[in-house]
Structure formats: C-alpha cells, structure tokens
Amino acid sequence: MKNMIMKVAFLDGERLHNAFIAGTRALEGRKEYINSINVFPVPDGDTGDNMVSTLRHIAGNSLVCRSISKTCSSMADAALMGARGNSGLIIAQYIYGLSRALKDDTTVGTVAFAEGLVKAVPFAEEALSIPVEGTILTVLREWAEQVYSLSRGIRDFAVLLPSSIAAARRSLMDTPQRLEVLARNGVVDAGAQGFVDFLQGIRDFLEKGDLKSLMTGPVRLFREVHDEHPREEIPRYRYCTEAILEGAGLSRKDLMSDLSRYGDSVIIGGHENRYRIHVHTDRPAELFERLSGKGTLNDQKVDDMVRQV
Secondary structure, eight states: OOOOOOSOOOBOHHHHHHHHHHHHHHHHTTHHHHHHTOOSSOOOSOHHHHHHHHHHHHHHSOOOOSOHHHHHHHHHHHHHHHOOHHHHHHHHHHHHHHHHHTTTOSSBOHHHHHHHHHHHHHHHHHTBSSOOSSSHHHHHHHHHHHHHHHHTTOOOHHHHHHHHHHHHHHHHHTHHHHOHHHHHHTOOOHHHHHHHHHHHHHHHHHHHOOHHHHHHSOOOOOOOOOSSOOOOOOOSSSEEEEEEEEOTTOOHHHHHHHHGGGEEEEEEEEETTEEEEEEEESOHHHHHHHHHTTSEEEEEEEEEHHHHO
C-alpha cells in the first residue's frame, strides 16, 4: 500500500490568510441564516452581519507575508479595528491570542499550530466580563482541544482540519443544552454556528478548492431548517455601544469593573494601550463621557437593539 502524499505540511502567513478568506466566503453565504437564529445575548438579528463585517475587515486589511507570526499579528490588529458585535470581538481577541502564541514563528507544523489554538482561548475568555458556556467561546475551546489532540498523530493540515470539524459540530449542537434561552427558542448559538460555517469553508477549500475558485467561485451552503423563528424578546438594555479607547496606562481589569456599572454584555478586546469596548447599556452618552476621561475615543457606534428586534 502506497503512502499518502502530504498535501499541507506547514502553515505560513500566505496559507493562513488564504484559509481565512475561504472561511469568510463561506460565512458570507450563511449570513442571513445566522441572523435568523440570533437570540443571545439579545435577539437583535445581526450576528451574521457583525461576523461577516469583522472577517471581511480582517481579510482585506491585513499585511500578508511568508512569516505566519507577522501575518497573524497584522490580522490581529485589523481584527481589533474592524470587530463588530459580541462574536466579532471574541474572534478578534482569539486571533490576538493566536498571534501571541505564534510570535516567533515563520512557519508552523500541526503540533505548534494546535498549541497556539489552545493558548489563544484564555485571551478570548478574559475579554468578557461574564464568559457564558453554550456560546462561540465553548465551541472555540472544544474545537481547539480536539485539534491539539489530533495533531499528536496527524502532520498534514489537509487531514487535521477536516478531522476536527466533527468535534466543533458536536459542540455546536450541544449549545442548547448549555444555554436555556437557546433551548427555549429551538436554535443553536448564532455565533457558534457562524464559527462552524467558517471552518466548513476552510475544509471545502482544502479538499477541492484552488486560489482562483477561492476568489471567484460560488459558495456552497449548508443550511439547517427550522420550523419556527426564534421568539422576539425585548433586550434588557436598549443600546449596543462600541468604541475604541486609546491611552497610556489603561487596565482591562479596571475598565471591566467600571463599565459593568453601565449595563451588561461587557467585552473589552485589545491589548496594551488600545482597547475596543462593547457594552449593552441605556446610557451610551454617559458611557462615552466616562471613557473620554480615560483616553482618546474613536470609532464610536450605537445601535438601538429594541428597534432592531
């Protein structure tokens, strides 16, 4: 029996970015479906929009080179500047964690990359004031752990990623058992669904795609069917508020404590002297005024979630 030829023995910056584009394209084709099952943390129907906007910004604003560490670092910077919504900011912080894990590498094999995926999870978790199980965080963690487990015996990325997706799907299908609001509405977590669709896009590209089809070809859809739409429940707070805060001596812990008094769904992504803030609140003007006393505010955004519902 002949040995199988290894298709992808290592990842560099260009391969990582190409895979990212493939995942983004797949997610674009699923955007409306993801919007339709969005019930957590609020049923404002924009998770698909936010995830696609975030990933498009990363794909289109990253400096790509052979070095995976330099490329991933650039992707992390683009992610922070372009992140939108809860899931978008969690993804941005996860990519930042991955860039930290790969900071000295030009290329990586399956084991080193899998270790980086596991090490990136705490960075995503620390960005949230209250991490919740049954969301994209859970699927990220359990998928990364499966990739790491498989990497001990698989040296080909073209085998490793497809082999890991079953674990991501199992974790996704378990989200209603972990989060009551999902079970009540008969849906899986929208952000987690988006992440699995992103992985599916990368898998399809690895198995049968090429760079030309990646840029111009149609997106294959994997659509689950639900008989009922999620129940539309009024959010506890009215406004989804976001901004980028820059300044010297900023502390994520202090910001988290301070901003939690204004509402919920507090997420603070970023590092050092630049953070992207996300808060659900009834007092966006007061929140921005408070933040302006700590540094320079940019890219402020306020969405009326009640009107969206």
